[in-house]
Amino acid sequence: MPQTEMPQSKLTLLGEEIKPGDSVCLQFDVAKLHTRNSIKVPIFVERAKKDGPVLLLLGGVHGDEINGVEIVRRIIRNKINKPIKGTIICIPVFNIFGFLHLSRQFPDGRDLNRVFPGSSKGSLASQFAHEFKKEIAPFVDYVIDFHAGGADRVNKAQTRCMFNDEKTLELAKVFGAPFIVQSKLITKSLRETFHKLGKTALLFEGGKSMLYDEEAIEHAVQGTRNVIHFLNMKKLKTITKNKSIIVKKSKWLRASHSGMFHVQIKNGEWVLKKTLLGIVTDPFGEFEKKIYAPFDCYIFCVNVSPIVNRGDALFHVSLETEEK
Numbered sequence: 277m278p279q280t281e282m283p284q285s286k287l288t289l290l291g292e293e294i295k296p297g298d299s300v301c302l303q304f305d306v307a308k309l310h311t312r313n314s315i316k317v318p319i320f321v322e323r324a325k326k327d328g329p330v331l332l333l334l335g336g337v338h339g340d341e342i343n344g345v346e347i348v349r350r351i352i353r354n355k356i357n358k359p360i361k362g363t364i365i366c367i368p369v370f371n372i373f374g375f376l377h378l379s380r381q382f383p384d385g386r387d388l389n390r391v392f393p394g395s396s397k398g399s400l401a402s403q404f405a406h407e408f409k410k411e412i413a414p415f416v417d418y419v420i421d422f423h424a425g426g427a428d429r430v431n432k433a434q435t436r437c438m439f440n441d442e443k444t445l446e447l448a449k450v451f452g453a454p455f456i457v458q459s460k461l462i463t464k465s466l467r468e469t470f471h472k473l474g475k476t477a478l479l480f481e482g483g484k485s486m487l488y489d490e491e492a493i494e495h496a497v498q499g500t501r502n503v504i505h506f507l508n509m510k511k512l513k514t515i516t517k518n519k520s521i522i523v524k525k526s527k528w529l530r531a532s533h534s535g536m537f538h539v540q541i542k543n544g545e546w547v548l549k550k551t552l553l554g555i556v557t558d559p560f561g562e563f564e565k566k567i568y569a570p571f572d573c574y575i576f577c578v579n580v581s582p583i584v585n586r587g588d589a590l591f592h593v594s595l596e597t598e599e600k
């Protein structure tokens with residue numbers, strides 16, 4: 277059963293009172309563009325007549341991770357965000373500034389996920405983080421933050437949390453992505469801020485930037501349905517057959533040479549030691565360097581960049597797993 281629910285008799289977001297049964301779109305208005313146009317972040321709030329937990333679904337913290345935006349859009353489109361109990365808040369495009377020109381960063385060059393909890397006198401991204409922390413974060417009980425791999429790194433659908441945070445690990449198991457990966461809190465991240473506020477924050481990773489990854493989207497939408505059902509916010513069809521592979525320790529295999537890169541395995545696979553994972557070549561047919569698995573492992577992120585430099589992260593692999 278879910279943990280204690282926050283009393284929800286009065287809910288005020290961005291200074292607006294959200295009454296039981298309300299369905300509203302709020303505008304989070306923090307800053308203007310250099311053209312002086314106002315930029316507002318739409319926030320969709322669905323409050324049921326009955327009290328219950330407050331769940332926040334967040335996409336587009338990084339403006340080029342359109343997969344997360346699509347996941348939240350699809351949840352809204354399919355009305356999964358209309359609870360019978362409690363409140364579901366959807367923010368499909370959190371970093372709308374970055375999304376406008378499909379960049380990971382804020383216009384000030386900052387990574388929004390590295391400036392939390394922010395400050396009212398800081399950079400633009402920092403002010404944005406500060407307002408969010410003050411006006412929205414305190415009223416939320418659970419968060420699912422949807423991301424995608426940076427650059428050309430394709431993540432197999434996975435949730436990330438700290439395994440000593442039992443509530444979040446429980447939520448990750450309910451979510452049921454193919455992988456659950458132990459991941460320390462990154463300083464000044466959104467997840468760290470929520471953790472410090474005592475909230476349960478789950479991070480989802482699937483696909484890569486600038487790409488719709490249908491398999492990852494489906495895992496994310498189904499995982500969200502599983503969580504909503506688990507929190508007793510709405511009866512939804514849940515899928516429990518997907519038992520997640522729990523990765524307790526992981527590491528990156530990096531390129532030992534620069535060159536053209538050819539992946540030889542499927543993302544998500546279990547491979548035995550000495551399996552051929554990829555080949556780095558020169559463009560002239562003279563040089564070929566084969567990359568083999570150094571031990572038995574799962575592969576849950578693959579770099580699909582056609583060109584790599586020595587030291588680039590190529591494969592994220594498991595060092596230690598616990599299978600349910």
Ligand SMILES: [Zn+2]
Nearest residue numbers: 338341423424
């Ligand atoms: Zn991201």
